[in-house]
Amino acid sequence: MQMHWINRQVILAGAAAFLLAACGGGSSPGSASFSGTLSLGRSAALASLPILEVPLGLPPAGGTSFVPGEVIIKFRPGLSLQSVQSLRVGGVSVQQVRPLAGVQAASLYRADVDESGTLELLRGLRSRSDVLWAEPNYIWKALATPNDPAYVDQWHYPAINLPQAWDIEKGTTNPVTVAVVDTGILSQHPDFEGRLLPGYDFITNPQVGVDGNGRDNNPEDPGDEPGGQGSYHGSHVAGTIAAATNNNRGVAGVSWGARIVPIRVLGAGGGTMADILDGTAWAAGISIQGVPANPNPAQILNLSLGGQGTCSPAAQEVFDAVTARGAIVVVAAGNSNRNAAEFTPANCSGVITVGATDFQNHRAPYSNYGPRIDVMAPGGDTRADLNNDTYPDGVLSPVRDDQNSEFAYAFYQGTSMAAPHVAGVIALMKSRRPALSGTEALALLQQTARPLSPTACTGKGPAQTSRDCGAGLIDAAAALQALGNGNNPPPPPPGGDFSLSLTPNSLSVRPGSSSTITLNFTRTNFTHPLTLSLSGAPSGVSGTFNPATVSDSSASLTLNVAGSAVAGNYGLTITASGGGKTRTATLSLQIANANATRPSLNGTLVLACYYLGNDCDQIRSRVIAIQSNVSSTTYRFRDLEAGRYLLLAWKDSNQNEELDSGDWLGVYTENGDLVLVEPPRSDLSFSVELVQDLGAAQRVSPQVLRFFERASR
Template sequence: MRLKILGFTTLMALLAACGGGNGGTNPPPASNTLSGTVRLGNKASSAQIASSGRLLTSDQEEFVPGEVIVRFKPSLSVQSVSSLSVGGVSLQRVRALGLESTGLYRASTDTAGTLRLVQGLRARGDVLWAQPNFIQRALKTPNDEFYPYQWHYPAINLPQAWDIEDGTSSPVTVAVVDTGVLVQHPDFAGKLLPGYDFITDPRQSNDGDGRDANADDPGDEPGGDSSYHGSHVAGTIAAATNNGTGTAGISWGAKIVPVRVLGVGGGTLADIADGMLWAAGVSVAGIPANPNPAQILNMSLGGKGRCADSPAYQDVINQLLAKGIIVVVAAGNSNEDAANFRPASCSGVITVGATEFQNARARYSNFGPRIDLMAPGGDVQADLNNDNFADGVLSEHRNDAKNDYDYVFYNGTSMAAPHVAGVIALMKSKKPALTGAEALDILRRTAHPLDGTACTGQGPDSHPGSDCGAGLIDAFAALQALDGGGGTNPNPDFTLSLSPNSLVIPPGSSANTTLTVTRSGGFSDSLSLSLKGAPNGVTGSLNPSGNSATLTLNVAASVKPGSYALTLEAAGGGKTKTASLSLAVGTSAAKPTLEGAYVIACFYLGNDCDQIKSRIIQVKGQTSGPYSFGDLAAGDYLLFGWKDLDGDKDVSAGDYLGAYVENGQIALVRPSKSGLNFALEEVQGTGMLLDQVQHALRSLRSR
């Protein structure tokens, strides 16, 4: 893979215009300097490149200014760290969180200052990770006003499923991590277990205080007309059913543990994380133990941003998964790739997109490879079933104007996720030992795939059917599959992926890459693997293991240096799929030198490089050489370097790339400082560091 980052003419103009930098052995100015030594390192794997982490935070990611979540290394107790000082800014501990050695800290600073604090904390030797206290919001689109109107249940063959299991044989506990519930709503009579309100800020809580044992939902709009989002979600999972009133819930026997984490303006990740842990029965400091740990968590909430940039989320989810908890999350309502939303992009969760009345992807639903399943989310802008009501999902609500409990139609992936959580509750009621992996496998195998037309939904963009996961869930088929029947997806298929997808190998050497086979729709045929397009002198051996295979590529000493396009092919079940592999054969005779490498001092603005204050220089040397920047403006800088080894003016396989890091994280530094030494490592494949450097370099283009 080649990433165009900076044209040669532009780079030369930058070099001439920037000034203030000294290469080679010229002495640095007396003040406002950054200096060190850069060297050419050894060959680095793509995993090593990725391990440096991502520094930049999307401008669409919301967080509480001044609040940072910090996880210290296990040897340090968070109770022993009541305050921190980073770059002259003091942070005070607000409280310890449920995660081990993790605390919430607060400082008086703005958004940009918060990001600087995060980077400073990441550079500390006693810190495992640090992140902003991200804000998450309920994922729904509200609208207005019993079983005959719940079209979304027949859409997943739920009436037939109830004939097999209605959830009463072995009742399951489901935690709804949301806005709390309307505990006095008549359709929750006998359905609720004791919950907890985890909202810390009374202004956000809207009930006059902070955390307490009352998970009743006072509303998320102080003036009225609140969403009562958590009640709508909980009603789909387990509203009182077959009682002659209101709506039906999916699992007639399931119990709901309401966990209130969202209030006015949403909720913070610090509160959400503690609520998730408590719901699963994990001890949270200062909070009474949950006497009814959940077996399933429903999280119809989220926000913009990748889960990889929020280690708190993934750490909490990992703890839940280790306890056997099944976590179901909404994909998001932005008609975008779910990989850019959290917790939808977190590992181990079941990510759910939304369909509308015609069983196509809803116009708002996020999509992409991270989607596991689709479920009804509705569309309140349509009435395609001509029942004189909007085609939303009908569930519990409260009418603030009339001071009365009622039912409304909402749409969103928030409404789709509880359909999956409810069906899993039915499955687990029938088979209490059911695991999350087993549940997801069955739901995938029994789902109805959405083809390329259905997967476009009603939105303006066209997305292939694979962007809708395994397709629309089928409750009846899933319960049948628990007995060994059914479970044959009408569209069995598989895909291939390579990591890394490019290799740099000197003549007379070898390297490995891993081929992964992802099966869907119950595809179980054996596959025949082969390597295509290898030039003379290049051979490959494949060592299969389950759904993956290690390819060892051997390059004979006689192979001429150059770039070669290879293909890995897998055939079986009447299907053939390929994955491309880029091979660069280098020469082992002449070792590269540092001569001509660039070092860039990026004046960091929070998510970009300042167009005036940044500096770029060329360095001299064989394998190492000094660099120094002088007369720099006061502020935070990123330091990184690039050696365009093949002269193609792209960052590509075989080039050398690196950045100044501290404790495994790309660090921010301030003048004056010396000894900022770092290495440029050979690029193999791509990683987060490459993406980050690419972003920073692009910001210098217009100089």
């Protein structure tokens, strides 16, 4: 069974639900009108709307996607955090909890408000001139859960030619330190004897930590399912990387010599983004307020966790700070059988994103895919037994059996299990060449990987091309052979370092059009000019950098997509070089089908929702239908009662009377914010955008959805 990811992707539907839950309204007798222009959006997908950077949706049903009352705020340059230890926003007192490690001028804050109050607080914070950005303290979760404990052969090691790799390097030449940022560790498990270095527990909430306290220097995993079988997810991940090997006991780890620094950030229900990012920064040796320094900074970090949504600016800054220190970050792509560009931290820049394969070296049925995948590694499929050994084809690694309180081993499946295979192989590579950089490691893994055919990449999911599985399945032996004898290359010249990230890091562009992204450079004592280049662009796609050589903190890239460009998903690489250093970032590009007929507004319903506090008043709300094959038209509501209205529009493209992927949806906004408007108004123009995220679209306010559906009948 796979763990569900918390969905933090903000979509317009969710923003509408927030407004209905958070805003008040009233009514009075009278009549007036609304009018304006409704048009099809110029963007190819709902997720590209600027509005999506501002409002926030309610948590998905059945779970909490952020900590009520906790927000992370980054202030504009030049502002001292000492001067903003307490704030007052819309009558709410907000207190600073601690600075956020690795993110300059950013802190975690806390207020005594519920979920709706947190969203309202964020709206107020984002309107302040001294705030660069503000976001909730999201909750991320582990990406796999256990099935049945067992002791069997680890088929997943021969799948990546690991036995042949051990003939070259066992990981003992120059032992490497690997941080596992996860649920903690079973320190007394026999297969971790002599494998562990001091770690830390970064979980601040004792209820999440289920260990009776907050942060401390004990990363022991007490189990993340109080009263039930714990997952011991972190131990399973750590075991794949570095379980004691050649000791006549249990299972083998990929690296015989690596040492694990366990970082506990996930407990009951997952973990908060602030705790996870603190743990990630500490793992690389960055100082954390109130926490002793890490005596063993990790060279490799494994994060088998995440959530759905764009890469958080806080997360990106932490990863930039970590990689600037030379650490290599390996992350799981996610288990939703969807485009990895929709999931974080898999879609962050500067990390190695890993998809999962099954026993037959096909993409596992749950594994995310797409151009953001860098490489694939075994993740297993516990529903199958293709090797006929009577055991499920999962990845075997250490856990504990809570029913009898014994240490054991279990088969898990997930990209959580794939990522530590890559982290372990990189540990072998760095043992052979200690100065190996993350860029070099990824390049070697990709150059020596075995590409998956379109059939193998498709697996049991939607049709894919081979590019949707990255460079393919890693080959540990080939990567070590390509590394050579391990002689270190000449050290880079002095002069600091820099990192590169993209905003956004995924685009959807129609043939015959163009789109622009921003390149962000974080410089650490680095003053050299950087030369920019683009590779991996398909035929018909060209890019223009402005400027082509950059000496400050940002540049732009405009992608021009010719009308002849072939539809599909592509992974483009942006390279910045200067001062003897090179950094890359991956851009996921989707080219729409040039032959697809652009839809019209015909059949679109426009709703003037008379707001009552949690629903649209069925008497005073109005719906009109657009009955014309145009892409832009005027609309008009007449004889409205005085009061406050929310304006929405929906086109049920497949006419199934349900709001889902492929429909078109829009809400009237002002300055990027959802607003309630009062008649008379004649300037209420807005657009509808294509909904591509089915799961997110289904979280639109049920009351508003039912109103639309009644009207569509």
